[in-house]
Amino acid sequence: MREVEVSRLTDVIEKLCIEANEHLPEDVKCAIKTCRACEDGEIAKGILDNIIENFDIADNENVPICQDTGMACVFLEIGQDVHFVGGDLTDAINEGVRRGYTNGYLRKSVVKDPVRRGNTGDNTPAMIYTEIVPGDKVKITVGPKGFGSENMSMIRMFKPSAGLQGIKDFILEVVETAGPNPCPPMVVGVGIGGTFDKCALLAKKALMRPLDSHNPDPFYAELEDEMLEKVNKLGIGPQGFGGKTTAIGLNIETMPTHIAGMPCAVNINCHVTRHKTEVI
Numbered sequence: 001m002r003e004v005e006v007s008r009l010t011d012v013i014e015k016l017c018i019e020a021n022e023h024l025p026e027d028v029k030c031a032i033k034t035c036r037a038c039e040d041g042e043i044a045k046g047i048l049d050n051i052i053e054n055f056d057i058a059d060n061e062n063v064p065i066c067q068d069t070g071m072a073c074v075f076l077e078i079g080q081d082v083h084f085v086g087g088d089l090t091d092a093i094n095e096g097v098r099r100g101y102t103n104g105y106l107r108k109s110v111v112k113d114p115v116r117r118g119n120t121g122d123n124t125p126a127m128i129y130t131e132i133v134p135g136d137k138v139k140i141t142v143g144p145k146g147f148g149s150e151n152m153s154m155i156r157m158f159k160p161s162a163g164l165q166g167i168k169d170f171i172l173e174v175v176e177t178a179g180p181n182p183c184p185p186m187v188v189g190v191g192i193g194g195t196f197d198k199c200a201l202l203a204k205k206a207l208m209r210p211l212d213s214h215n216p217d218p219f220y221a222e223l224e225d226e227m228l229e230k231v232n233k234l235g236i237g238p239q240g241f242g243g244k245t246t247a248i249g250l251n252i253e254t255m256p257t258h259i260a261g262m263p264c265a266v267n268i269n270c271h272v273t274r275h276k277t278e279v280i
């Protein structure tokens with residue numbers, strides 16, 4: 001059994017909240033630049049140039065890429081041989097978010113109550129997802145999630161008879177309904193399978209996977225390519241002004257499901273698909 005002080009998580013999460021908000025992952029930057037090279041419309045090219053200039057400024061001046069610094073989604077893969085000591089794990093995670101958003105001068109975007117509102121003032125609570133894995137390490141990923149795009153996400157509980165075509169049509173429906181609202185070019189995270197709740201989590205996890213990777217199952221890897229091409233043929237384009245680049249990536253995550261169902265969730269992210277990981 002390896003003892004891990006929870007204060008180490010506080011320190012790491014503080015750092016990851018700031019870094020994730022200021023520095024876009026290389027695979028995302030690369031995907032945006034590749035799409036810029038393929039565009040021929042003047043407006044689309046100009047918007048993608050602005051997006052590239054924006055993330056370069058954020059990198060060089062250590063400022064947030066977007067005014068929406070998001071809800072702090074914290075994913076923990078906890079080795080089963082880890083024993084947390086020195087305090088309450090949830091409190092330690094929230095303290096990391098509190099310090100990150102305060103010391104990094106990041107916008108506090110969380111309200112105390114979904115209906116009656118009232119800002120919590122420190123961007124807590126974090127959305128915490130834990131998974132127990134073999135080993136004695138803790139893998140921490142912070143993915144700040146903006147809500148212009150979160151609001152455009154959807155889930156549908158298909159009957160199996162809807163088949164693959166039902167899923168393909170649903171992905172296109174969600175992207176088309178989103179239109180310019182999630183600040184395209186977007187990243188499309190798709191979850192298929194599990195239960196109602198697990199399916200939504202799969203879609204969110206799909207957004208954390210590098211855009212230059214594929215689902216390990218060739219069937220779903222091909223579906224990722226096919227659907228990305230179809231999404232880009234919708235012509236929504238950068239910021240919704242038309243063009244070839246509606247999405248810079250489309251990742252699919254799946255898991256087994258019940259014989260009577262085929263849940264599908266589509267979690268939309270804007271081009272600011274941020275996440276930072278550290279293993280302790």
Ligand SMILES: O=C(O)C[C@H](O)C(=O)O
Pocket residue numbers: 067068146147148149181182183
């Ligand atoms: O909350 C915001 O700043 C805006 C939001 O992310 C949006 O896309 O409009």
